[in-house]
Amino acid sequence: MNPGDENLLKAISNDTLLDLTQRYGQSAFGFGAGHGAAGSPGRYPLTPAADFLSSQTAKSNESGGEQTSDDDDGFDLESRKRGSAFDDDDKHGGPLAKKPKEQRSLRLSINARERRRMHDLNDALDGLRSVIPYAHSPSVRKLSKIATLLLAKNYILMQAQALEEMRRLVSYLNQGQTINSPIPAALAPFGQAAVYPFSGSTLATCAEKCSTTYSGTPSSLFKHCNDKP
DNA sequence: TAGGCCATCTGGTCCT
């Protein structure tokens, strides 16, 4: 188990949330611009040839059009280097190879755009994984996409609850009470354990953290949280 | 070997 996990929630402050917001902003407004650095070709193994079973003529193919994207060439080149579907399609005469050169070029351009879009999406998911509390040790498998999204959602809800508690506490202290005063009954349901639910026990496992954070989530989604305490 | 997860291709739809 990653020893730093216990304090991770403590360490994640509003600054981190601000950072997350900024990252999201960069991703939203710089979509594609940062792809060259983060999305270097070759990070994702290209699958071998697809079967191209569906040979229906696409509506977009009917419209034709010239290939103008030069990044398509880049992805196409990478794909060819790896012996991807495009190679097989050429060698074995797949449906795509039977289409007019113009339509084939357009289809490759569309494929490249879609591939890049999915890579950007995966980059964003990686960024999300990097800021949510779970064991980031090499021995623990990376969170799946769905698990990442659900964990992030619950983490946001937890942070919102903690923020609300802090506001209540500040409001209470501003009413002339000292910091040494016992927490009033009205605030009891929002005790410190609610703020940092995982900080009290050094024996808390990743699975325990996940199960706490994953309230209402099928247990099968955090089966990868298998690090040992 | 079955099931989960993933990358990719593909065709369709919507938006600018």
Next chain:
DNA sequence: AGGACCAGATGGCCTA
């Protein structure tokens, strides 16, 4: 018209 987005299909890899 071109690009973004989406969902379905398909096949590969990995694990229990």
